[in-house]
Amino acid sequence: MSQLKTFFAGATTMASALAAVFVLTGANDPDRKANFDEITVGRINIVEPDGTKRLIISNRAQFPGTFQNGKEIERPDRRTFAGMLFVDQEGTENGGFLQRGSIDANGKIDSGLSLTFDRFRQDQALQLINTDSEKNHRTALIINDVPSFKVTPMEDHARFREESSKLDKAGRKAYWDKLAEEGRLSVNRIWLGNTTEKGSSLQLKDAKGRVRMLLQVGGDGKAEIQMLDEAGKVTKSITPASAG
Numbered sequence: 720m721s722q723l724k725t726f727f728a729g730a731t732t733m734a735s736a737l738a739a740v741f742v743l744t745g746a747n748d749p750d751r752k753a754n755f756d757e758i759t760v761g762r763i764n765i766v767e768p769d770g771t772k773r774l775i776i777s778n779r780a781q782f783p784g785t786f787q788n789g790k791e792i793e794r795p796d797r798r799t800f801a802g803m804l805f806v807d808q809e810g811t812e813n814g815g816f817l818q819r820g821s822i823d824a825n826g827k828i829d830s831g832l833s834l835t836f837d838r839f840r841q842d843q844a845l846q847l848i849n850t851d852s853e854k855n856h857r858t859a860l861i862i863n864d865v866p867s868f869k870v871t872p873m874e875d876h877a878r879f880r881e882e883s884s885k886l887d888k889a890g891r892k893a894y895w896d897k898l899a900e901e902g903r904l905s906v907n908r909i910w911l912g913n914t915t916e917k918g919s920s921l922q923l924k925d926a927k928g929r930v931r932m933l934l935q936v937g938g939d940g941k942a943e944i945q946m947l948d949e950a951g952k953v954t955k956s957i958t959p960a961s962a963g
Contacts, residue, residue: 767808775804779819786812787840787873813837820851828852840868842876842905859912864926865905875903899927914938925949 762781765774775783779801784794789810800817807813814837820830830851835843846861879898883891898904906928911921917938922930933945944957 771808771810772806773808774806777801777804786810807839811840813839814843826853838865838867840873841865841871842873855915857912857915859910861907861912862909863905864908866902871903879903 762775762777764772765776766772771789772786777783779798782797782800782802783804784792784797786792786804786806787810797817800819802815802817804815805813814835816832816834818832820828822828828851832849834847836845838844842863842865844863844865846863847859848861849858850856879895883894886894895904899906906924906926908924908926908928909922910924912919914920914935919936921934923932923934925931929947929949929951931947933947934943935945936942942959945953946955948954
């Protein structure tokens, strides 16, 4: 009997504790608002009233995969980053912010930050990126021409990679060239950033991703504007000397 009384006493205490937690967190009051000076969490999911995720802020260990129409698809390759993921009303990823930075026992640097904005149901149309390694440091603004999801659904990208992997080198090139010619692939149109030679560059490209105008300042401080043809040949060059 004494053991039974002890069991009920423990159960009552547990129930009281749980009730206190629900009261403090406002679980029984959907209109309750709470203010905190500081919270420490591994991940925060911002959701709509129906539960649709709209913004996810996460550490590296709990970083999500990608979202398509409300379903999460595993992306183990993202587990090296922490950051934020943007999700639209239908539950599809439409951009995010990823960041990481470390140096190993051998002094090897692995650092990167990327802020991206995707076209609807598609890949990134705008990216601000900064990477740092032992070989080089790159900071750039990248603008891409991305095909509509009606032309190239996101799931096609995995199929393209799988099909091309079965081909030899020449076959892979022909495969990707054909997709590009059909307008099935994203094309970089504007690239603005630093160069490996300590310079800076603005590249303006045509619909096929070919540089047609190049504004650059070299590491030596010399400035130049180049206009190029479809084959990449410089047809006109403007320098301070030629301009003046």
